[in-house]
Structure formats: structure tokens, C-alpha cells
Amino acid sequence: MxxxxxxxxxxxxxxxxxxxxxxxxxxxxxxxxxxxxxxxxxxxxxxxxxxxxxxxxxxxxxxxxxxxxxxxxxxxxxxxxxxxxxxxxEGNPQALRAFDQHVLQKVPSRLGSLPRATVDEVLQVLRARLLMGRGEAPPKIADYSGRGPLLAWVRITAARIAGELANRDGRQELFDEPPEALARMLSTGDPEHELVRKDSRELLVDVLRKVLASLPERERALLRLHHLHGFTMDKLAALYGESRSGMQRQVAHARERLLKLTRTELAARMRMEAPELESLLGLVRSRLDLSLNRLLG
Structure with missing residues (x-):
């Protein structure tokens, strides 16, 4: 055509x-x-x-x-x-770049006098909410009907997000997996590993939820876009208006932060001899690194 x-x-x-x-x-x-x-x-x-x-x-x-x-x-x-x-x-990289430059970048001036950190957080949640599909559902931006300016439609969504973030108890978490999903991701299928024991799984699920909730919105959004939705570094660069190498560093940094925080939290909670703990932590790291797409799904 x-x-x-x-x-x-x-x-x-x-x-x-x-x-x-x-x-x-x-x-x-x-x-x-x-x-x-x-x-x-x-x-x-x-x-x-x-x-x-x-x-x-x-x-x-x-x-x-x-x-x-x-x-x-x-x-x-x-x-x-x-x-x-x-x-x-449809995930068109040029469209994502244009949307970021000509729509998203105009949102902060229409949010009133919010702290810069809050505005950044709103923009990260906004990107995730509008541009990422859920399961078989298309991204929410597909719901825009063209009856009013796109910027006005996006601003209304941003204002709602700002209200949610103002009340931290009402904050929407991008990662809200049931314990069973996290447990399946962590299971190695080997009954000899402590990791598959019920009490260990419950502890690890609790640790992972705490760690995920502590990550900055941007890092969670990057991990989700890359590992769950398959956004390449070129596509992320188009979306954020940054270089490919810069996005690669940011995704790697977010993954390493997730793994480091998980290790620290496990070490603080689990009473084990050092070799046993290191073995378990190594297994956790391996499973997380190989299966982040399932963790973030």
C-alpha cells in the first residue's frame, strides 16, 4: 500500500x-x-x-x-x-520518538508546580501506561479517538497519575505479580535446591516484591519495556530520545541494581553459613538474570 x-x-x-x-x-x-x-x-x-x-x-x-x-x-x-x-x-520507533518530543515533553508545564522528581515519576508511569500493552490488549494510546488534541488527552491521564502518586497508598505498582508466578520463575525443578522449598519461596517472593517496589519508576519501566515487551535498545532510544549506548547502560544498571538489592535483602534475612548463603544467592542471581522477562510479566 x-x-x-x-x-x-x-x-x-x-x-x-x-x-x-x-x-x-x-x-x-x-x-x-x-x-x-x-x-x-x-x-x-x-x-x-x-x-x-x-x-x-x-x-x-x-x-x-x-x-x-x-x-x-x-x-x-x-x-x-x-x-x-x-x-x-504499533510500536513505530519514529512515532515513539515524535510522541516523546512533541507530546510528552509538553506535559510537565501543564502539571502545575510539582517537584521535579514527581514530574519525572509521572512521565515514567505515563510512558508505561500509554505505550505498553497488557497481555493481548493493545497499548492504551490506541484508545485515543482523535476527537480532541492528543496533548490534552495525555495531560488528563498525567493529572490522574499525579493524583495517584500524591497518595502513596493508592500508587499503582507496575509489578504486582501473584506469589505463585514469582515462585514458578524461581523454581529450578530440582527438589534438592533449598530454593524450591515452600518457606524459601515465600521468603524470596516477599524479598522480590520489596526490592521491585524500591526501584525508581524509570528503572522499572526500562526493565519492563526491554524484558517483557521486547523493546530493543534502538526502540528504547527512539522512545526516550537518547542514544542507543546510553539506553543499554541504563537497562544494565537497572538490572544490576535489582540483583544487588535482592542479594542484600536476602543476606539480611536468611541465617545461613556463608558458603550456603553464597550458593543460594548465586542461584537467585542466575535465575533472575535469565528469567527477568517472566519476573516482569
Whole structure:
């Protein structure tokens, strides 16, 4: 599919993706082809580095068409913003970079007089909440409908997050795994290892939860993006607007901090002879390093 709008085919593409019972209504919109072509031209002018096919954009638009899809409704659509959101939902690196530079970086000035550390935390949670899918569900940014500016929609989400963080008891944790999931990750399948004993598993689950909760939001977000969602260093660099080598160092640092804190906490809690403790800690480190994707899932 060409990336240049072809006005005689756009309305047919859109109709192909709306429910069957609404196709006649959509076909009746005056000047539909021209409207769609205008939105695509405006989007590619606004985001020249973001590549998204006509078909992908129109499929996304069809999902968000209101019940009354009139020419006026479509004319008022923030098509360029919807185009960017669609590309971000697909994980397009150029779109993620544009979203960070042109949307996320404008959020702090709209949050009021919050401490810099709180603003940074809001941005990290915002990235995770909007740009990371959950299981089979797409990223939340896919829910943006284009009826208002994307920046305003993102700012509302950021304000909610700031409110959650203001009440630490109500803070959403990015890692909230059931004990069974962590225990499965830590299990080696070898009944001779102390690690698979029920009391050891319970202790380790408690330690891991404490350690994960103590990590800075940015580090948790980086570990989750990289190990769970498979974001490459190039993709992380595009998202954060930083160099690939810089992102690689940050991910490695976050992983090492997680492992170091886990070791320190285990050493403080477990009463063992030094060789036995070191053996257990070595096993924990190995399992964590090899299985972070399951730990963070």
C-alpha cells in the first residue's frame, strides 16, 4: 500500500473496516474521499518521519468512528494526532520518538508546580501506561479517538497519575505479580535446591516484591519495556530520545541494581553459613538474570 493518499480508494478502504450495518451511512458522507486525503496529507506533513500506510490508518480510524459519522464530525477530527497515536500503538520507533518530543515533553508545564522528581515519576508511569500493552490488549494510546488534541488527552491521564502518586497508598505498582508466578520463575525443578522449598519461596517472593517496589519508576519501566515487551535498545532510544549506548547502560544498571538489592535483602534475612548463603544467592542471581522477562510479566 502506498504511503501517498489516493482519493479514489480511501473511502472504499474505510468502508471495508467499519461494521457492515454502517457502511451505507459512511458511504453517504459528502466529500469523504477528499476529507480522508486531507487528514492523511496533514498527518504526513506533521510527522514526516513516521511511516504508516493508508490502510493501517483507516483501519484505526474505522475503529473510532462515532455513531454519527457526518462530514462535520470527520472535518473536526484531529487526524494528524490520531495518525501519530496509531503509529505509537504499533510500536513505530519514529512515532515513539515524535510522541516523546512533541507530546510528552509538553506535559510537565501543564502539571502545575510539582517537584521535579514527581514530574519525572509521572512521565515514567505515563510512558508505561500509554505505550505498553497488557497481555493481548493493545497499548492504551490506541484508545485515543482523535476527537480532541492528543496533548490534552495525555495531560488528563498525567493529572490522574499525579493524583495517584500524591497518595502513596493508592500508587499503582507496575509489578504486582501473584506469589505463585514469582515462585514458578524461581523454581529450578530440582527438589534438592533449598530454593524450591515452600518457606524459601515465600521468603524470596516477599524479598522480590520489596526490592521491585524500591526501584525508581524509570528503572522499572526500562526493565519492563526491554524484558517483557521486547523493546530493543534502538526502540528504547527512539522512545526516550537518547542514544542507543546510553539506553543499554541504563537497562544494565537497572538490572544490576535489582540483583544487588535482592542479594542484600536476602543476606539480611536468611541465617545461613556463608558458603550456603553464597550458593543460594548465586542461584537467585542466575535465575533472575535469565528469567527477568517472566519476573516482569
Amino acid at each position: 502506498s504511503d501517498t493518499p489516493e482519493a479514489d480508494s480511501l473511502s472504499a478502504l474505510l468502508r471495508a473496516y467499519v461494521p457492515l450495518e454502517r457502511r451505507v451511512q459512511v458511504a453517504a458522507v459528502d466529500g469523504l474521499d477528499a476529507l480522508l486525503a486531507q487528514h492523511l496529507t496533514a498527518a504526513r506533513t506533521a510527522w514526516p518521519t513516521v511511516s504508516l500506510t493508508d490502510e493501517d490508518f483507516l483501519r484505526h480510524l474505522a475503529r473510532h468512528l462515532p455513531a454519527e459519522a457526518t462530514a462535520e464530525v470527520l472535518r473536526q477530527l484531529h487526524g494528524a494526532d490520531l495518525y501519530l497515536a496509531c503509529a505509537c500503538a
